[in-house]
Amino acid sequence: MKKAVWLVLVFALGLCMVFATPEYAVEDFTGNHGGTFYISAISDPKGLNPAWASETSTTDITNIMFDMLLALDANGAFREEGNIAKSWETTPDGLGWIFHIRKGITWSDGHPLTAEDVYFTFKEVYFKRENNTGSTTDVLRGVDGNLPFIELIDQYTVKIWYSQPYAPGLLTIGLNRPLPKHIVEPQIQAGTWGEFWTLDDVDKLVVSGPFIVTEYIPDVRTTLSRNPHYYRFDKEGKRLPYLDQIMFLSVPSQDVARLKFEAGETDHYGMRPQDYLDLKPREAELNITVGIQGPDWGTNHLALNFNAKDPVKAEWFRNVHFRRALSYLVDRDGLVDNVLDGFGFPLYVQISPANAMFHNFEVEDKFPYPFSVEKAKEELRKGGFSWNAQNQLIDAKGNLVRFVMNTNAGNTNRERTGVILADNFSLVGIEAIFTPMDFNNMVQNMTASGDWEAILIGFTGTLDPNGGSNVWTIQGGLHYWNFHPDTADFIDRDKWHMPYYEWKIGELYRDQRGATVYEERRDMFYEVQELTAEYMPIIHTYTTMLLFGRQNRLMNHQPGSNSSWGWNLWALYKN
Numbered sequence: 127m128k129k130a131v132w133l134v135l136v137f138a139l140g141l142c143m144v145f146a147t148p149e150y151a152v153e154d155f156t157g158n159h160g161g162t163f164y165i166s167a168i169s170d171p172k173g174l175n176p177a178w179a180s181e182t183s184t185t186d187i188t189n190i191m192f193d194m195l196l197a198l199d200a201n202g203a204f205r206e207e208g209n210i211a212k213s214w215e216t217t218p219d220g221l222g223w224i225f226h227i228r229k230g231i232t233w234s235d236g237h238p239l240t241a242e243d244v245y246f247t248f249k250e251v252y253f254k255r256e257n258n259t260g261s262t263t264d265v266l267r268g269v270d271g272n273l274p275f276i277e278l279i280d281q282y283t284v285k286i287w288y289s290q291p292y293a294p295g296l297l298t299i300g301l302n303r304p305l306p307k308h309i310v311e312p313q314i315q316a317g318t319w320g321e322f323w324t325l326d327d328v329d330k331l332v333v334s335g336p337f338i339v340t341e342y343i344p345d346v347r348t349t350l351s352r353n354p355h356y357y358r359f360d361k362e363g364k365r366l367p368y369l370d371q372i373m374f375l376s377v378p379s380q381d382v383a384r385l386k387f388e389a390g391e392t393d394h395y396g397m398r399p400q401d402y403l404d405l406k407p408r409e410a411e412l413n414i415t416v417g418i419q420g421p422d423w424g425t426n427h428l429a430l431n432f433n434a435k436d437p438v439k440a441e442w443f444r445n446v447h448f449r450r451a452l453s454y455l456v457d458r459d460g461l462v463d464n465v466l467d468g469f470g471f472p473l474y475v476q477i478s479p480a481n482a483m484f485h486n487f488e489v490e491d492k493f494p495y496p497f498s499v500e501k502a503k504e505e506l507r508k509g510g511f512s513w514n515a516q517n518q519l520i521d522a523k524g525n526l527v528r529f530v531m532n533t534n535a536g537n538t539n540r541e542r543t544g545v546i547l548a549d550n551f552s553l554v555g556i557e558a559i560f561t562p563m564d565f566n567n568m569v570q571n572m573t574a575s576g577d578w579e580a581i582l583i584g585f586t587g588t589l590d591p592n593g594g595s596n597v598w599t600i601q602g603g604l605h606y607w608n609f610h611p612d613t614a615d616f617i618d619r620d621k622w623h624m625p626y627y628e629w630k631i632g633e634l635y636r637d638q639r640g641a642t643v644y645e646e647r648r649d650m651f652y653e654v655q656e657l658t659a660e661y662m663p664i665i666h667t668y669t670t671m672l673l674f675g676r677q678n679r680l681m682n683h684q685p686g687s688n689s690s691w692g693w694n695l696w697a698l699y700k701n
Contacts, residue, residue, distance in 0.1 A: 146282075148230030149212050151358045155682055157368040157699035163680070164392040165691065166383035167374040168536040169565040171348060174331060174339055175323035176303055177251050177258040180604065181569045182586060189303075190350060190372065190695065191333040195225060195244065196300030200686025200693045202589045204296075210239065210304055210334060214296075222274070222287020223296055229282050231357040233306045234333045245278040246307040248286065250314060257319055260603030260613060261596035262302065268292045269640030274299070291642045294592035306332045336367040336696040348374040358696050368682075368699035379536040387675055388412065393700070394683075394691045395675040398539055399467035402673045418469075419672035419685045421480035423587030425473055426540070428452065428531075428547065428665040430580050432608040433617055438525050439579055443607075444623065447509030449662040450495075454505065455550040457497035462668050465542045469671040475655035476598065477591050478669045484591050484648055486655040493659035499553050506554060519555035528557035533582035534565035540582050543667065547582070572606045576616045582667075591651050592639060598654070599632040600624060607664055627661040 169183035176188035196208040208214065211225040227241045253273050255263045266273055268288045274295070277285045286299055309332045313319040323331060325342050336358070337350035350372040358366040375391075377383045380398060387395035388405070390412075397405070397416070406416045430443035430452075442448050458472030471479050474495065479485045510522040519527040531548065533540040541562055548558040558580070571578045585604075588594060596602040601610045608628065611619040631654050638650040658666075674691075676683050682697040692698060 146229040148357070149228040150231070151207060151209075151212075151228075153358055153360055153366065153694075153697060155360050155366075155694070155697040156362055157360065157364075157682055157697060159364065159368050159699070160370055161368075161700040162371040162373050163369050163394070163691075163698060163700070164373050164375060164386075165394055166377045166386055166392050167348070168377060168379065168383065169534065170344060170376055171325065171342075172566045172569070173324050174327065177262070177305070178320065180259050180261065180573060181566060183565060187339065187348060187350070187374070189335075190337050191331065191335045191339065192303035192305070193334045193336075194301050194303050196296075198301075198589075198693065200684050202686070204300070208300070210244070211300075214300075216296075217285070217287055219287075221289070221291060222285060223299065224279070224283060224285045227282045227284065228357060232355045233309075234331075234338050234353045234355050235306075236355060237306065237308055237332070239304075239306070239334060240281050241278055241284045242281065243307045244284050244304045245276060246311065247304045248276050248302070251305060251310065252302060255603075257314060264596040264599060264602045265298055265593060267595070267636075267639075268295075269636060271636065290640055292639050293642050293647055294590045294639060297590050298592060304334065306334075337369075337372050345376045347376060350374075356696070360697070367696040372695075377536075380538045387414075387677075390677060393677045393680045396691075397673045397675050399469035399671070399673065401675070402469065403467060405675055413678045414675055415678055416675045417673070417685065419674060421471065421478060422670045422672045423478050423480045423589070424584050425476060425478055425587060425669050426543075426582070426584040426667045427473075428456070428580060428582055428667060429607040430529075430664075431576065431578055433576055433622065434529075434579050435577060436579075437621070438521070438523075439529055440621075442521065442527065442529075443580075444625075445509045446625075446661055447505045448511070449665060451502040451505035451509070451554065452551065453495045453662050453665050454498050454502040455554065456495070456547065456665060456667055457550060458495075458668055460497065461543055461546065464546070465539055466668065466670055469673065470668045473666040473668050474659045475666060476585075476594060476658055476664075477651060477655060478587050480587070480669070481589075481591065483644075484651045486652040489652075489655050489659045492656060495659075497550075502554050513555055517555050518557070526557070527555070528559065529579040531558045531560050531580040531582065532563050532568055532571075532578060533560075534568055535562035536565075537562075539670070540584075544582050573604070573614075574616075576609065576614065591654075592635070595635045598635050600628060602632075625661070625663075627657050628663055631657050631663075 171184040171187050176192050179185045179188050193209040195211045197205040199205050212228045214223050214225045231239050233239050251257045252262045269290050274286050274288045313322045328339055331338050336353055336356050338353050340351040341349035352370050384401050386392045432444050434440040462470045475489055477485045511519055514520050533544050544560040548560040551558045597604045601613050609617050611617040611622050634650045634654045638647045641647040674685050679701045681699050681701055683692050684694055686693045
């Protein structure tokens with residue numbers, strides 16, 4: 127009898143722990159429930175697993191389904207109250223942070239969301255390179271190359287800290303997205319995590335964010351439905367989000383996306399400069415609002431595969447004089463004028479001028495690359511190249527210089543850029559065969575097989591440049607133009623080469639993490655940008671202005687520097 131009473135008490139205490147008074151987030155918004163938010167998408171998602179996502183076609187969706195530990199406002203600054211972690215404080219030694227997880231909130235399946243999920247996600251997914259793309263693990267490493275420590279203090283408290291000062295630590299940790307332990311752990315134990323939450327697993331999804339994918343029809347649409355267990359409420363006590371659904375409509379190109387927006391079939395459109403110029407005067411007629419969010423934190427570039435399948439081409443691409451020659455043939459000012467209609471900035475380095483705290487505004491003066499056919503030819507001669515009787519460029523062994531240059535089909539700005547660059551390269555006898563292709567297939571070639579030669583693509587950019595560590599450190603998961611053999615099994619270790627400048631850039635990315643004084647970090651990133659401009663490991667082209675259009679029926683829309691359709695997606699509703 128005593129044993130039975132004891133078990134009842136234990137069970138009751140357990141219920142008290144699990145069903146603690148919920149610490150919901152209360153937002154200063156009002157609105158009405160119902161409706162569908164329609165958006166065009168040129169590429170379908172590649173999967174639905176946030177740990178394995180490396181392309182925006184996927185992350186645009188997984189970022190809606192899984193909330194971050196902390197929260198950012200429209201301008202990319204931390205909000206006073208976090209997302210899954212309601213609050214946090216720095217440890218007394220300044221080396222870590224204690225995160226207080228919201229009490230009483232749940233996953234979309236009603237299972238309690240606790241600090242144990244946070245602890246598990248970092249310990250077993252983000253700290254283990256084999257359980258994610260590798261990029262998350264790369265970015266989390268401290269100045270000594272080691273990952274942080276983590277301790278589960280209690281059901282609602284977790285501590286994460288480093289052995290040495292780590293300047294971007296809070297941002298790096300806080301922007302990660304906890305995963306449901308009760309769903310993910312069995313997959314890891316069974317060795318199936320890498321193949322879980324595919325596009326066929328819609329019925330298996332369990333999320334923390336405002337919406338969850340409930341339907342995927344290839345090349346037609348991806349539908350997300352309201353999470354009925356979401357932990358946000360408005361100031362009138364209505365549970366958020368307001369919208370019933372978000373629907374990504376598959377379209378073949380930006381031109382079609384614009385037509386759908388003009389016809390009122392979509393509610394939001396991330397527009398191109400010409401769209402802005404055409405539609406701004408027609409705002410009243412179309413009952414839309416067209417605006418400028420500000421400079422894009424993202425960057426665009428041309429990359430050459432240092433480990434191309436053809437060793438002859440790999441040798442060209444590793445030749446710094448060849449890359450400098452191509453850089454002289456990138457008419458950056460002309461691209462901004464002719465492709466972006468002036469809504470952008472010429473770019474030589476990996477940190478956008480949008481990030482004024484770390485962008486090196488003097489790098490263009492130190493390492494200028496004005497458009498110049500003569501300077502390009504001079505660099506080619508230094509690199510051992512010459513011309514045959516037909517004025518075709520040949521290397522020292524007499525091989526004609528020709529390569530395939532890809533970009534993602536349907537992105538008209540990049541397609542126009544590719545046409546212009548191929549034409550410019552022909553001025554020195556280079557045949558660049560410009561071939562747009564499906565975005566997800568292109569990313570697959572970049573990251574999974576290495577079967578590509580040249581690619582025009584962009585990186586989204588991060589609020590702190592440390593977020594680019596996965597791109598710029600030698601063993602980074604997105605150091606795709608020269609993957610390390612330990613990172614990519616398709617790289618031939620015997621033929622792989624690491625130039626000094628790449629090693630030095632990687633070291634600077636590592637060392638800046640320990641510089642707690644802003645000026646020290648800034649100077650390290652300045653040096654990173656100077657090395658990038660001098661050696662052109664990838665050839666940057668331009669960054670754009672972020673432009674948007676929305677139907678006036680869309681309410682509470684607050685676009686910000688780090689969000690296309692509004693940082694407060696959970697507050698959007700339709701009139």
